[in-house]
Amino acid sequence: MIKIDHLYKKFGRNQVLLDICLEFRENQAIALIGPNGSGKSTLIKIILGMVLPQEGQVYFEGRPIAGQSLYRQHIGYMPQMSRFPANMTVSQLFHMMKKLRKDEKSRDMDLYRAFEIDQMGSKRLEILSGGMKQKVSAALAFLFDPKVLILDEPTAGLDPIANEILKEKLQKSLGTGRLILISSHILNDLDDITSHVCYLMEGEVKFFKPLEQLKAETAENRLNRIIAQILKHTDTHV
Secondary structure, eight states, X not given: OEEEEEEEEEETTEEEEEEEEXXXXXXXXXXXXXXXXXXXHHHHHHHTTSSOOSEEEEEETTEEOTTOOGGGGGEEEEOSSOOOOTTOBHHHHHHXXXXXTTXXXXXXXXXXXXXXXGGGTTSBGGGOOHHHHHHHHHHHHHHTOOSEEEEESTTTTOOHHHHHHHHHHHHHHTTSSOEEXXXXXXXXXXXXXXXXXXXXXXXXXXXXXXXXXXXXXXXXXXXXXXXXXXXXXXXXXX
């Protein structure tokens, strides 16, 4: 579904991504993890066409994304920090999005209802708390029933109940033909919604493997313990 072919990205003299080659497929739920500065957010932004690489190419369903934007209609994106029009209300935002995508017949309102977003409809977006903005952002990401979900630190700022609602929704999305890509530092949130793990460090892919394979290799069941085990034994072939 998404193929990344020999991708390089620099910001000034800082090499952020170095020869990234990956292929993400439908029915995969990928945990994109790594320390701060490893290149995760840059990779996501390149997939979304928000940042251009120096070299390499990204393909969506076999077609290069360079120079075209139509592929984005198949992606639901939840950024780490949402920047909404300040003076617009929540209801106006959803009305605008539906009007912009009026040809989209399939709507997924599960999170809209579960987060009771209609009750905050008259609130201006600029006065929403961080957690409320996350709820709005999550509901928007699912709204048009996308083939691909890209979530950047999705549980940051969510209260425990909202966190569980989002994780349950992601679990229900597994195996429905979607590709789910999640970047998060909260590894405990990823245990039940991850099929594959992609670990970046200093702009390079250190490994990309099925979670079940990593469990077998490390004799651990929790993702945070798996990663700790791998990093503790840096000489281990991964």
